[in-house]
Amino acid sequence: MVVKSNGLALASRRVLSDVVTDDLRDAILSHDLEPGIRIAEDGLAIQLGVSRGPVREALMRLEREGLVTIERHKGARVASWTETDIEEIYSMRSAMEILAIEWACKNATAADLDAMEEILTRFSKLTDKQRTRKKISQFDLEFHSALFASAHHDRLNRTWEVLRSQIHALLVYTWSSDIKINKAYLPAWGPDHRKIVEVIRTKQTKKAKTLINSHIEGGLARISSHFKEGPKDISSK
Amino acid sequence: MVVKSNGLALASRRVLSDVVTDDLRDAILSHDLEPGIRIAEDGLAIQLGVSRGPVREALMRLEREGLVTIERHKGARVASWTETDIEEIYSMRSAMEILAIEWACKNATAADLDAMEEILTRFSKLTDKQRTRKKISQFDLEFHSALFASAHHDRLNRTWEVLRSQIHALLVYTWSSDIKINKAYLPAWGPDHRKIVEVIRTKQTKKAKTLINSHIEGGLARISSHFKEGPKDISSK
DNA sequence: ATACTGTTGTTTGTTAACAACAATCCTTTG
DNA sequence: CAAAGGATTGTTGTTAACAAACAACAGTAT
Known part of the structure; x- marks a missing residue:
């Protein structure tokens, strides 16, 4: 053809x-x-x-x-997903994001910071109705991709690409189960990420690392609670 | 065919x-x-x-x-290698090894510990003549592979496979430059690694993380000093 | 009925030929 | 002489056919 x-x-x-x-x-x-x-x-x-x-x-x-x-x-x-996969993926993610923000503090350019800000701005313009779980996840992945990009670390970014796909797949899976989203998380999304941009801009490496760590921990907690109420393994055979 | x-x-x-x-x-x-x-x-x-x-x-x-x-x-x-690659590879390695030893403290079985010990025993039986730079590197990679295996973390191990190949390639490159090896490092190899096995066995996670971190930092320092005296990029075009 | 074995069908692994793209050299033209 | 353009050549991208491995099943012997 x-x-x-x-x-x-x-x-x-x-x-x-x-x-x-x-x-x-x-x-x-x-x-x-x-x-x-x-x-x-x-x-x-x-x-x-x-x-x-x-x-x-x-x-x-x-x-x-x-x-x-x-x-x-x-x-x-x-691929099908179990709780073990979540632990693996999020432990990797945590380590990778810490490394990413560390390098971002050293290497991020003004353009990189702008790119991250721009994503946050776009998010802030969404109406409440538009802020669906799916949409938020998309913005989240996009923001973190921008964060990794600002680290200017090729190998780290390649690893992130892999993780990103898997996290995306996990999120899709949690969407398909109709457990209601933690409402308290929604309004915090913007401010939380804005803080991250801020510590990178001011190059507070130490603070950045602890901040991103708890940020990812929060994400894990959310996805994990959703997952535990669903089936352990979605593959039949 | x-x-x-x-x-x-x-x-x-x-x-x-x-x-x-x-x-x-x-x-x-x-x-x-x-x-x-x-x-x-x-x-x-x-x-x-x-x-x-x-x-x-x-x-x-x-x-x-x-x-x-x-x-x-x-x-x-x-692939050809520059100083940037070394920084990238070793920063990744550091993050990965810390994660590995963390999981190893939780998940390592008796058999895992034995496997690591066995490598150290084999090394201890080498004569001084046999302890060439190449041999040491082989044992080093083997030991760290055993360490990663004992973490029982599939994704981490897949990432390690990638890193391992690249580190191997870097080491080969430093061998080809005939800078003499740091003699002080040789006798420390065995004890250093034995300490690592020990903290895993006793599940001293915190201590393990700092130990492995300085261990990798040492490796970076060695390879980095070798590299800086050679050409920056081995690829002609 | 059960275990074994040969057969058949489906899917992956491999091959060789063809098509598309990139780089190079040569020709043409300003 | 230099630059633009076009054929040429070598390399990768794609295809379709063939070979080998696996899985399922039927038939037979115990």
């Missing part, structure tokens, strides 16, 4: 395996493909109208992101 | 892309392929007597390990 520009021209040289990767990631994160479900290379290839090559590559990349698991000669499955 | 069992039967189901990955990794870590050098898929494929598929897969895996860099439509190069 020839690459067809479906409607809009592809701006950058996006290669087929990129498209498949993004499509598949979206499908997983939007919960179109449920955790535990089997993904056959050929099936997906036919469905997307491409050959198995790019699909194979996409699956490998998503395995690295932790969104799918691959077993030799047995194929790929959408 | 058909898979030929070269001499001995392959114990586990090793697939062709695994073989290529390992071969290529060895070639890079043994400095057969120098940093910055170009790797063409076809060339390597012909050289190894396989098709481009497995080679492509191997390159992708090694990119994730940080041993090669891939640019779209431009192919792969063996």
Whole structure:
């Protein structure tokens, strides 16, 4: 099959395996493909109208992101989540964010700080109705991505990309369970993050580290409480 | 080309892309392929007597390990190292090892502790002549791998695998420069690591964290001093 | 009924050929 | 002579067909 520009021209040289990767990631994160479900290379290839090559590559990349698991000669499955995964992911996240804010205090440029502020500004303009769980999570991930970017630490950012996908997947999972969100958390979102920008700007490294640590701990507590009331493992087999 | 069992039967189901990955990794870590050098898929494929598929897969895996860099439509190069890379790698390592020892204090089994001890015992039996820089580094990586394993934290271990490869590559690079090793470090290797096992056994988490931190800092200082006297970047283009 | 074995079907692993892209060199033109 | 442009060459991206591994099942012997 020839690459067809479906409607809009592809701006950058996006290669087929990129498209498949993004499509598949979206499908997983939007919960179109449920955790535990089997993904056959050929099936997906036919469905997307491409050959198995790019699909194979996409699956490998998503395995690295932790969104799918691959077993030799047995194929790929959408990753499923247990409480252990939450502990692992959040302990990694905590360590990574501390490192990130440390480097951000040293390396953040004015543009980096502006980028973070801009996200907060956009959030502040949302009406209460617009502040859905999903929306908040999106802003949250976006903000923290900006934080990691401001650290200017390539390897750290690559690790964050992986974590980000997994955290996203976890959040999607908690959305699907209809436990009501902790209302006390909503109004604090803006101020909490604004404080973080502030300590980075003033380069209070020590304070920054403790601040981000408790920030992440709070996130863990929230997601963890949601999770414990749901099933332990969403994969059937 | 058909898979030929070269001499001995392959114990586990090793697939062709695994073989290529390992071969290529060895070639890079043994400095057969120098940093910055170009790797063409076809060339390597012909050289190894396989098709481009497995080679492509191997390159992708090694990119994730940080041993090669891939640019779209431009192919792969063996990664080259600068002082920035050292800072990045060691700051990551520090954060990861602290997390590892924290989890090890909680999760290490008797078998885990034995495994670490066993490595130290093997090292103690080496004669002074055998304690080359290369040998010491191998033992060091092995010990720290055992430490990470004892944390029983899958994601942490996957991150360590990546770091391990990169540290290995860095060490190889410092070996190739003929700066003489810090003699004071040699006799301390055994006792230093034994202390680490001890704090894990006695679950002194707090003490363990500070201990491992200074341990890694020491490693950074050593490698860093070696590096600064050599060229900043080993890649020519 | 149960354990074993051969068979069949499905899926992944591998290959070789084709298409698209990037870099280089050479030609053409100002 | 320099710069723009176009063919050329080498490399990566993609495809489709083939080979090998696994899983499920049926049939047979005990």
